[in-house]
Amino acid sequence: MSNNKPISNFIEKYFLHFNAASVVDAAKGYETKLNEGSKMLVSLAGAMSTAEIGKIFAEIIRQDKVHIVSCTGANLEEDLMNLVAHSHYKRIPNYRDLTPQDEWDLLEKGLNRVTDTCIPEEEAFRRLQEHIVKIWKDAEAKGERYFPHEYMYKLLLSGVLEEYYEIDLKDSWMYAAAEKNLPIVVPGWEDSTMGNIFASYVLKGELKASTVKSGIEYMTFLADWYTENSKNGIGFFQIGGGIAGDFPICVVPMLYQDMERTDTPFWNYFCQISDSTTSYGSYSGAVPNEKITWGKLDIDTPKFIIESDATIVVPLVFAYLLEM
Known part of the structure; x- marks a missing residue:
């Protein structure tokens, strides 16, 4: 065993069966694909940014161990919220015991709860809103259109948020992504807080809906990216379920079946970390073999499928990869 690989040594020694063994197998499989020259897509669902996944995911990005990200609008913005309002977050360890009145009291204090963590509306949402709206309006005035993540990149790289930073910048995965101009797809961005804010300005007649590029444009961008980067294969590492995973994995059957590009390679690695189990009609709980019938794998x-809490498992897999 190597003395400078404490996490790898630990999980290889003690993670021997069931979900634990799957963690090791999946990490080694990810490592193998990188060594073979494959590229990797990571999808982020749930509230991984609020769970501060950026503390380790940012380094994965910096070390080129991920090449494209698919994430919900929530994960896109919540990394920035944590960056500018961390000290105002409130942890609720006893969240399982809250009454409806307790929840109402949190709302009246401007605290929006995500399991055991409350995001402060004024310091997080509104602080970002002031600056992102200006960027949207400036782009529209110039006749320019961008994807949601590109507007976030502009916001980060402009420096206007620097006075608010409350965590070490190296722990922001979005800042690491912005520095590299990492490709991101954000399906269903409209249901995020920033998406809701943008929609409100459209309703008020202050912005055009077309100023932010659409989900169909994300899919066509992803199709081009996949085609251009699949020479040595592309893997799929899915954190959680939902649209962050369902949207990008469909690009392969779309290219193969609908575009009739029969030389399109399948995803050459697949791992899903989720607490969703197989049930009637559950996409997130479907075993990977089902994806063979849909022309994805x-x-x-x-x-690999790891039925566990992603907030526990993902840092272990990423730490293993950083010890390569």
């Missing part, structure tokens, strides 16, 4: 694609 090949018979020989390495497939």
Whole structure:
């Protein structure tokens, strides 16, 4: 065993069976694909940014161990919210015991709860709103259109948020992504806080809906990116379920079946970390083999499913990769 690989040594020694063994197998499979020259997509669902995944995911980005991200609008913005309002967050360890009145009291204090953590509306949402609206309006005045994540990149790289930073910048995965101009797709951005804010300005007649590029444009961008980057294969590392995973994985059957590009390669690695189990009609709980029938994965694609809490498992897998 290597003395400078404490996490790798730990999980290889003690993670031997069931979900634990799947963690090791998936991490090694990810490592193998990177060593073979494959690229990797990571999808982020749930509230991983509020869970401060940026503390380790930012380094994964800096070390080129991920090449494209698919995430919900919530994960896109909540990394920035944590960056500018961390000291105003409130942790609720006893969140399982809250009454409806307790929840109402949090709302009246401007605290929006995500499990055990409350995001402060005034310091987080409104602080970002002031600056992002200006960027939207400036782009529209110039006749320019961008994707949601590109507006966030502009916001970060403009420096206007620097006076508000409350965490170490190296712990922001969005800042690491902005520095690299990492490709991101954000399906369903409209249901995020920033998406809701943008929609409100459209309703008020102050912005055009077309100023932010659409989900269809994200899909066509992803199709081009996949085609241009699949020479050595592309893997799929899915954190949680939902649209962050369902949207990008469909690009392969779309290219193969609908565009009739029959030389399109399948995803060459698949891992899903989720607490969703197989049930009637559950996409998030479907076992990887089901994806073969949809033209997403090949018979020989390495497939891993870890039925566990992503906030526990993902840092272990990423730490393993950083010790490569």
